[in-house]
Amino acid sequence: MTSTQSNPIDPVTLTVIDNFLTSTCRDMGVTMMKTSYSPIFNESLDFSCVIFDPDGQMLAQAEFCPSQIGTVKFTVTWTLDELGLDGFEPGDVVVHDDPYRGSGHVPEHMMLKPVFYNGKIFAFVANVAHMSEPGAKTPGGLSGDATEVFQEGLLLPPVKIRSRGKDVPDIWKIILANHRTPKVTYGDFRAMLASLDLAEARIIELLDTYGEELVREASRQLMTISERRMRAEIAAIPNGVYSFEDAIEDDGIGTRDFPMRLRLSVRDDDIIADFTGSAPQAIGPVNAIYAVTASAVYNAFLHLTDPTIPRNEGCYRPFTIIAPPGTIVNCSFPAPVAGGNTETSPRITDMVFGALQQAIPDRVVASCGGTSSPFLFGGTDPRTGDLYAHFHFEGVGWGGRKGADGNDMVVTINGNCRNTPVEVFETRYPAFLIDSYRLLADSGGPGQWRGGLGGERVLTVQNEVTVSALLNRMKTDPWGVLGGDAGSRGGLWFRPDANSEWRTFVDAFGTRSPSKFSGITLESGNQVRIVMPGGGGYGSPADRDPALISQDIENGFVSIERAERDYGFQAGMGER
Amino acid sequence: MTTKGHEGSWVTIDVGYVDPQRRSCALCGRPLARRIWRENVEGHMREFCEPAHVALYRDYWLPLYGAGAATASSEPRLPT
Ligand SMILES: [Zn+2]
Numbered sequence: 001m002t003s004t005q006s007n008p009i010d011p012v013t014l015t016v017i018d019n020f021l022t023s024t025c026r027d028m029g030v031t032m033m034k035t036s037y038s039p040i041f042n043e044s045l046d047f048s049c050v051i052f053d054p055d056g057q058m059l060a061q062a063e064f065c066p067s068q069i070g071t072v073k074f075t076v077t078w079t080l081d082e083l084g085l086d087g088f089e090p091g092d093v094v095v096h097d098d099p100y101r102g103s104g105h106v107p108e109h110m111m112l113k114p115v116f117y118n119g120k121i122f123a124f125v126a127n128v129a130h131m132s133e134p135g136a137k138t139p140g141g142l143s144g145d146a147t148e149v150f151q152e153g154l155l156l157p158p159v160k161i162r163s164r165g166k167d168v169p170d171i172w173k174i175i176l177a178n179h180r181t182p183k184v185t186y187g188d189f190r191a192m193l194a195s196l197d198l199a200e201a202r203i204i205e206l207l208d209t210y211g212e213e214l215v216r217e218a219s220r221q222l223m224t225i226s227e228r229r230m231r232a233e234i235a236a237i238p239n240g241v242y243s244f245e246d247a248i249e250d251d252g253i254g255t256r257d258f259p260m261r262l263r264l265s266v267r268d269d270d271i272i273a274d275f276t277g278s279a280p281q282a283i284g285p286v287n288a289i290y291a292v293t294a295s296a297v298y299n300a301f302l303h304l305t306d307p308t309i310p311r312n313e314g315c316y317r318p319f320t321i322i323a324p325p326g327t328i329v330n331c332s333f334p335a336p337v338a339g340g341n342t343e344t345s346p347r348i349t350d351m352v353f354g355a356l357q358q359a360i361p362d363r364v365v366a367s368c369g370g371t372s373s374p375f376l377f378g379g380t381d382p383r384t385g386d387l388y389a390h391f392h393f394e395g396v397g398w399g400g401r402k403g404a405d406g407n408d409m410v411v412t413i414n415g416n417c418r419n420t421p422v423e424v425f426e427t428r429y430p431a432f433l434i435d436s437y438r439l440l441a442d443s444g445g446p447g448q449w450r451g452g453l454g455g456e457r458v459l460t461v462q463n464e465v466t467v468s469a470l471l472n473r474m475k476t477d478p479w480g481v482l483g484g485d486a487g488s489r490g491g492l493w494f495r496p497d498a499n500s501e502w503r504t505f506v507d508a509f510g511t512r513s514p515s516k517f518s519g520i521t522l523e524s525g526n527q528v529r530i531v532m533p534g535g536g537g538y539g540s541p542a543d544r545d546p547a548l549i550s551q552d553i554e555n556g557f558v559s560i561e562r563a564e565r566d567y568g569f570q571a572g573m574g575e576r
Numbered sequence: 577m578t579t580k581g582h583e584g585s586w587v588t589i590d591v592g593y594v595d596p597q598r599r600s601c602a603l604c605g606r607p608l609a610r611r612i613w614r615e616n617v618e619g620h621m622r623e624f625c626e627p628a629h630v631a632l633y634r635d636y637w638l639p640l641y642g643a644g645a646a647t648a649s650s651e652p653r654l655p656t
Binding site: 100 | 632
């Protein structure tokens, strides 16, 4: 078949090929979920799966972790640029986690495999996944007081973990010797490899069915269609310059805030998201690398636009992200970056909504709770003598939006991850028993459409455990939009036993920050209380339907006192 | 991406493992791996991630911030 550049492929064939590629990415994810060892894979689904062409253009992705889906574009293009296409042979798999080569943060490992067809590379299949143990200075990584990327885990530039279909033992040995939980890493890596093998087989099946030329041309046309549709969505936003400012509160080392400034220009069907004027990079681990900042902007626009636009490279072409090096939104080596991907990323996505509230008031969302609430822990399992490590994260309230209250206790907007069920958490890890896990009344920001509720979890230590934290929104509010009020802030507390008073970690252990620290040892009987922030409200609380306020009171989501104070509610108002 | 109408050229640098070069696009700040677009803008040789960012550097960045406030690699190191 000759070039079909001027011949549009019929929509049915295009749709079949697009769906085949997308469902291949979904099946890659299911493979990882079903075969991995760690709950962060098989319960939380903290991974993403993608297909690229040899030029580094994203052909397809599945609906996994938004922060990774945007970031992996940079991880893959860096890898292809650094190694060159000549560097790949059939059966090779490259592993990579270096943030200063485009990885989101050190725990996120990317594996990439070329798909050869008729002796040439037709595509690359890749997955990126958060390893529960990256070999950082404290168990689970995300050490809240790290001051260099070297403290955040073993840095891997793009290297082959498999060469011509065979494991490269030296690379495996180095990685497994540096992770506290080699068996878990081994199992999770095998799951990632199986996912790549499945994708490779599927793509070859597609090429056998439709032929190389047609699939290549269909991919090109699908990217063009996505770009055209995304540009049409942007063109519907009034031209203008829209600004917004927010901040990351402390960095685990000092107590000052780090302002972030966004100047968002809508120029016909192009967007420039300019972060010039944002704070210089932090000493502590709240810095975002360029790819994370870009990914957070893409994430916002994928929320604001038609979800049926095929998710490929074309979606991203209308965007230019300007992030000056050496700042909190594009830090320079060797600054630590772990929280950039978990904390700064959702803040940036929310800032896009904040900036656009005047331009497209019907589509924006108020701020979400804006923290992944990373709480890391590890120790020795008395049942086996093995070391264990876990990255525990929590949901938050999401912002209210026109026509709906915010989601309650859903993992923050960059994650799309699930929480780990209490039973799995307690069975897998001998560290804690969970005393309570609940929604918190009055935590959602008042508004015509209320912010989603935050929550609370109380843990009792069962066996000595080392904990770290990297939380946010303990000092700054999850803001409302268009007259909506802020959601409640989060918190992190400690007490020696169930009969004592709750204290901050600063009071109890002398940490510099109440929300960001690492390597604190807790003993049996100690308790930890994690409070997750609520979401901001949308529109004036005075405009809320009294029947909804009544319902909130009945459900225990809003107290009568707060209903009276925030909404001017009086008994009988909501009766139908 | 098109290079039509541009005066610059693509340069490929070595990836140094002993002395890694850390460079970024003069417009967007994106870190650059090996392939770099180099072009003279208003008397200064600048490095970009793609030719399209030269135009934005001229049309967006310079009028707004001026040449003195370069975002990124204001005076790039020469390729080795
Ligand atoms: Zn650039």
